[in-house]
Amino acid sequence: MAPVTVKKICCIGAGYVGGPTCAVIALKCPHIQVTIVDLNQARIDAWNSSDFALPIYEPGLVDVVRQARGRNLFFSTDVDKSILEADLIFVSVNTPTKKSGVGAGFAADLNYVELATRRIAAVAKTSKIVVEKSTVPCRTAESMRTILEANSKEPEVKFQILSNPEFLAEGTAIDDLFAPDRVLIGSLQSQDGKDACASLAEVYANWVPKERILTVGLWSSELSKLAANAMLAQRISSINALSAICEATGANIDEVAHAVGRDSRVGPKFLRASVGFGGSCFQKDILNLVYLSESLHLPEVAAYWRQVVIMNEYQKRRFSKTVVDTLFNTITGKKIAVLGFAFKADTGDTRESPAITLIRDFLSEKARVVIYDPQVDEAQIWLDLSEAMPDVALEKIKAVVEIAPSALKAAQNSEAVVVATEWKEFTTIDWQDVYSTMNKPAFVFDGRMILDAEKLRQIGFKVTTIGRGERL
Structure with missing residues (x-):
C-alpha cells in the first residue's frame, strides 16, 4: 500500500x-x-x-x-x-x-x-x-x-x-x-x-505542528496509552496517600503539593488531592496493565500497579468514613446532600465516579441522599446506582435517594453537604442561603478542595476539607 x-x-x-x-x-x-x-x-x-x-x-x-x-x-x-x-x-x-x-x-x-x-x-x-x-x-x-x-x-x-x-x-x-x-x-x-x-x-x-506528530512502532503506541494513564493515576494516588498523612498530622495537602510541584523534576500537574479519580480510562487502563503483567508472569509488577487502584478505593472509603465519624458516628436517617455526580467537572461522564461509591456507602449506613449535578441526566444516575447496588431494587433506592434541580434545593433540611465534583458553580452559590436551610449543626465536606473553608466557618458551618488537618 x-x-x-x-x-x-x-x-x-x-x-x-x-x-x-x-x-x-x-x-x-x-x-x-x-x-x-x-x-x-x-x-x-x-x-x-x-x-x-x-x-x-x-x-x-x-x-x-x-x-x-x-x-x-x-x-x-x-x-x-x-x-x-x-x-x-x-x-x-x-x-x-x-x-x-x-x-x-x-x-x-x-x-x-x-x-x-x-x-x-x-x-x-x-x-x-x-x-x-x-x-x-x-x-x-x-x-x-x-x-x-x-x-x-x-x-x-x-x-x-x-x-x-x-x-x-x-x-x-x-x-x-x-x-x-x-x-x-x-x-x-x-x-x-x-x-x-x-x-x-x-x-x-x-x-x-509536525514535530508534535510522533511515529513509533505499533506495540509501543498501544502500550504508551496504558503507561501514560497509569502514571497519571499513580500521581493522584500518591498525593491522596499523602493527604491522609496531612489530616493526621495537621499539615495542609495544598501546601505540600505546591512545595513538591515546584521541583522541576516533578512538576505541579496531577498533584491535587481529591476524594479519588474516576472516568473511563484511569482505573480500566491500570487494571489492564495489571492483567498484562500477570499474563507475562511479572507478579511484582502487577502488584505495584494494582496498589494504585487499591489506594484510590481506600481514599473513597476513607472520605465516606470521615463523614460518618464527624456526624457523631451515625448517619442513619440523616439527609446528606451530594453536590456533583460526574467524575469531574465539565463533563457529564459518570464512569467510575467517586460520587457513586460515596452514595453507596451512605446508603449502606441507612442515610437519605439528595443529589445535584448540573450535567448528568437523571436516567444515568439511576442506572449507575442500580449497577453499584445490584442486590437492591431500584424502587428501594428511589425511596431513599432524591435528585434535586439545584444545589440549594439539595441542601434543604440536610445535615451535611458533600462536594464530590469540582463544578465551578459550587464555589459561587450563596452559602449563607444554604446554611439557613440546613439542620444545625450544619456540616460541609469538601472532597475537591474548592471551597473557602474559613468563610464557610464564619457563616457557621462545620467544615472538613480533604487533606487538611487541624493546625497547631
Whole structure:
C-alpha cells in the first residue's frame, strides 16, 4: 500500500472519543469527508438534532459540530456504506473491563473491537487503513490484522493497521484536540506500515505542528496509552496517600503539593488531592496493565500497579468514613446532600465516579441522599446506582435517594453537604442561603478542595476539607 491521500474517513463509534475527535478532524480538514457511524439510533439522532442537544457534554463541542455538520461532517447508522467509501477507518468503540470469564475485573473486553473489525472485513472491497482509536491492550492490532486477513472476501484488498491512541481529558477535550501535546501514531515498521502511518500523519498535519506528530512502532503506541494513564493515576494516588498523612498530622495537602510541584523534576500537574479519580480510562487502563503483567508472569509488577487502584478505593472509603465519624458516628436517617455526580467537572461522564461509591456507602449506613449535578441526566444516575447496588431494587433506592434541580434545593433540611465534583458553580452559590436551610449543626465536606473553608466557618458551618488537618 503506497501512501494515499485520505479523502473519506469513517469512524465506527459515536461516543466520547470518536465523536469529538472526528468532529475536530472534519472542522480542520474541510477537504475530507468524515462520517461517524453507530448502531445506536438514538445516539445518532442526538448528534443530528436541530437544537444541537448532543449525546455528550464537552465545552466547545457544539460550536465544532455546528460549523462542520452538513458540510463535511455526517452522522449515520449506515455502517456498511461508510466502510465501503472510506479510505481510512477509525475503530472507536467501547472497551470496558471484563465482568466475567478469564481476566474478569482486569482485562479489557474487546468484543466490540472484534465485531467492528469483522464488519470491516466483510464489507470492504478496496484496501483500507484501519486505525485503533479505542484504548486496547498491547498487541490488539495483531488480532485485528489476523481477523481482517482471515475474513476478507476480496483477495486483492489489503489492510494496514495503525494505533492512534487518544490522550484527551474530559472537560478540555476540544482544546486538547485543537492543540495536542502530541499525536501518537504506531505502525508496523514495514514499508506499507510506514506509508499508512504517513497518510494519517498528513491528516493531522493540517493543524498539528509536525514535530508534535510522533511515529513509533505499533506495540509501543498501544502500550504508551496504558503507561501514560497509569502514571497519571499513580500521581493522584500518591498525593491522596499523602493527604491522609496531612489530616493526621495537621499539615495542609495544598501546601505540600505546591512545595513538591515546584521541583522541576516533578512538576505541579496531577498533584491535587481529591476524594479519588474516576472516568473511563484511569482505573480500566491500570487494571489492564495489571492483567498484562500477570499474563507475562511479572507478579511484582502487577502488584505495584494494582496498589494504585487499591489506594484510590481506600481514599473513597476513607472520605465516606470521615463523614460518618464527624456526624457523631451515625448517619442513619440523616439527609446528606451530594453536590456533583460526574467524575469531574465539565463533563457529564459518570464512569467510575467517586460520587457513586460515596452514595453507596451512605446508603449502606441507612442515610437519605439528595443529589445535584448540573450535567448528568437523571436516567444515568439511576442506572449507575442500580449497577453499584445490584442486590437492591431500584424502587428501594428511589425511596431513599432524591435528585434535586439545584444545589440549594439539595441542601434543604440536610445535615451535611458533600462536594464530590469540582463544578465551578459550587464555589459561587450563596452559602449563607444554604446554611439557613440546613439542620444545625450544619456540616460541609469538601472532597475537591474548592471551597473557602474559613468563610464557610464564619457563616457557621462545620467544615472538613480533604487533606487538611487541624493546625497547631
